Amino acid sequence: MTKAFQIIASDGPPLGLFVNAKKCELIRHSSESNTACADLPGVPVIIGNWSILGSPIGDTVFCSSFVENAVLRKTEDSVMRCLLLDDPQLAYSLIRKCVGFCQGVFISRSCPSQHSREMLAASDRVVATAFEKIACLHPTALQWQQATLSTSRGGLGLRSSATHAPAAYFASVKACAEADGWDPYLAEGFDYAVEEIRTLTNRPHWGLDGTFQESSQHEVSAAIDDRQFDSLLTASTTSDRARLNSCAAQGVASAWLTAVPSPHLGTALTPACFVAALKLYLGAPVCSAAPCPFCGKLMDIYGYHSLTCKSYYTMTRRHDNLRNIFFSFCEMGRLLPKREPLIPTKQLDHKKRLVRDTNTRGDILLLSTGTRPCAIDFAVTSPLQPLFIDGAALGTGYAAQQYAVDVKEKKYAAEFGKQGIDFKPMVFETFGAICIKGKELIQFVSRSVASCRNLSVSVVTQRINAQLSCCLMRYNAHAILERDPPPAAAD
Ligand SMILES: [Zn+2]
Numbered sequence: 029m030t031k032a033f034q035i036i037a038s039d040g041p042p043l044g045l046f047v048n049a050k051k052c053e054l055i056r057h058s059s060e061s062n063t064a065c066a067d068l069p070g071v072p073v074i075i076g077n078w079s080i081l082g083s084p085i086g087d088t089v090f091c092s093s094f095v096e097n098a099v100l101r102k103t104e105d106s107v108m109r110c111l112l113l114d115d116p117q118l119a120y121s122l123i124r125k126c127v128g129f130c131q132g133v134f135i136s137r138s139c140p141s142q143h144s145r146e147m148l149a150a151s152d153r154v155v156a157t158a159f160e161k162i163a164c165l166h167p168t169a170l171q172w173q174q175a176t177l178s179t180s181r182g183g184l185g186l187r188s189s190a191t192h193a194p195a196a197y198f199a200s201v202k203a204c205a206e207a208d209g210w211d212p213y214l215a216e217g218f219d220y221a222v223e224e225i226r227t228l229t230n231r232p233h234w235g236l237d238g239t240f241q242e243s244s245q246h247e248v249s250a251a252i253d254d255r256q257f258d259s260l261l262t263a264s265t266t267s268d269r270a271r272l273n274s275c276a277a278q279g280v281a282s283a284w285l286t287a288v289p290s291p292h293l294g295t296a297l298t299p300a301c302f303v304a305a306l307k308l309y310l311g312a313p314v315c316s317a318a319p320c321p322f323c324g325k326l327m328d329i330y331g332y333h334s335l336t337c338k339s340y341y342t343m344t345r346r347h348d349n350l351r352n353i354f355f356s357f358c359e360m361g362r363l364l365p366k367r368e369p370l371i372p373t374k375q376l377d378h379k380k381r382l383v384r385d386t387n388t389r390g391d392i393l394l395l396s397t398g399t400r401p402c403a404i405d406f407a408v409t410s411p412l413q414p415l416f417i418d419g420a421a422l423g424t425g426y427a428a429q430q431y432a433v434d435v436k437e438k439k440y441a442a443e444f445g446k447q448g449i450d451f452k453p454m455v456f457e458t459f460g461a462i463c464i465k466g467k468e469l470i471q472f473v474s475r476s477v478a479s480c481r482n483l484s485v486s487v488v489t490q491r492i493n494a495q496l497s498c499c500l501m502r503y504n505a506h507a508i509l510e511r512d513p514p515p516a517a518a519d
Pocket of ligand 1: 321324325
């Protein structure tokens with residue numbers, strides 16, 4: 029090093045190259061090095077703790093204080109600003125997308141997790157406190173565990189940067205070691221990260237044979253989330269499992285959480301609606317156990333009655349608005365939709381035990397489908413109703429699928445078929461899971477809209493999911509709010 033420096037210092041000036049010693053740094057990673065410190069005149073020597081490109085390198089105290097400034101303080105500052113917006117949906121969206129987790133896992137890619145875990149855990153607590161303010165709720169341990177899951181697993185996406193730090197560090201070290209051909213176990217804290225991942229994913233033998241299966245950061249983090257979701261299901265009651273499975277259905281179920289809040293796009297929720305929807309999604313109490321003002325039955329505090337009460341046209345409004353959103357996308361896709369068409373059918377009159385000719389009012393009839401016209405019928409069902417709850421507790425979308433097949437298809441498919449019309453049910457669960465044919469319909473309409481509007485299919489699918497999801501949650505929240513007595517007026 030000294031020789032190289034001397035060559036530059038002596039041979040450089042005739043070529044117009046001058047050493048600026050103050051701008052150089054000699055970094056010695058350990059003060060216990062055997063060789064004497066090179067004598068480079070005017071060059072600052074850094075021993076032990078230093079940072080490069082925003083990453084700390086050094087002992088735990090140094091790295092921890094670096095992470096404190098780079099992550100914890102910034103999280104505190106950003107969270108405080110988000111809360112100043114006084115809009116829970118906006119504050120939540122910004123915190124989920126931009127605060128805490130992303131900064132935490134970014135620094136974790138270059139900082140061993142044993143150095144960062146304390147400050148990352150503190151940063152996670154800041155996010156948790158912010159959520160309590162946003163949702164006006166002090167969540168139970170299980171509710172918070174759900175909130176920290178990714179939205180595709182029924183969570184609110186407020187993922188823990190401390191929990192996912194080992195995944196980030198492991199994947200980054202392994203990729204570097206592979207690129208440059210060195211042993212990843214030579215990196216500081218690599219074995220510690222591997223041990224942590226084994227515990228978090230319940231895979232004690234992972235990597236013991238020298239190869240790591242599914243080892244990208246995304247895959248390791250997904251395995252950690254899967255394990256957390258499984259342990260949450262194990263610790264939950266039957267009705268909570270039915271709710272969690274429905275929330276974890278992806279697509280429409282999580283789109284209200286990932287949508288950009290926009291009145292223009294139909295994805296903005298009022299503060300009261302957003303807060304009620306959050307509580308409903310987490311299975312927290314949402315209303316009082318008082319008699320329903322519209323039907324007189326006793327309500328439960330978790331909103332089951334509110335969401336399934338047939339009085340006051342609550343369910344009709346939810347149904348009609350979902351249908352109208354889908355109808356406008358069918359129009360955009362030039363599928364020639366007709367709203368509420370009358371389709372001649374034969375229906376069984378249960379009282380007289382007679383079959384009679386009648387006109388059935390469908391929700392939407394698509395006249396242009398490439399094949400036969402297609403009638404679509406909308407419905408919303410609850411995975412918590414006694415008929416479905418046991419099946420819904422075992423798997424995602426059970427209630428929607430059973431309702432679609434046992435009720436809707438049985439009632440209409442054969443009769444409509446005789447008229448040369450295909451029938452597709454579009455059944456939603458109250459938490460957003462939908463039936464198989466409903467998913468296929470969304471894909472079909474997305475493709476048509478995408479080619480008519482020169483957009484990608486995935487962008488259109490996201491838009492349809494977001495609008496349907498926000499509509500579903502908005503009217504779920506209305507069902508609760510309109511049954512809960514307003515707060516007493518202040519004197
Ligand atoms: Zn009622």
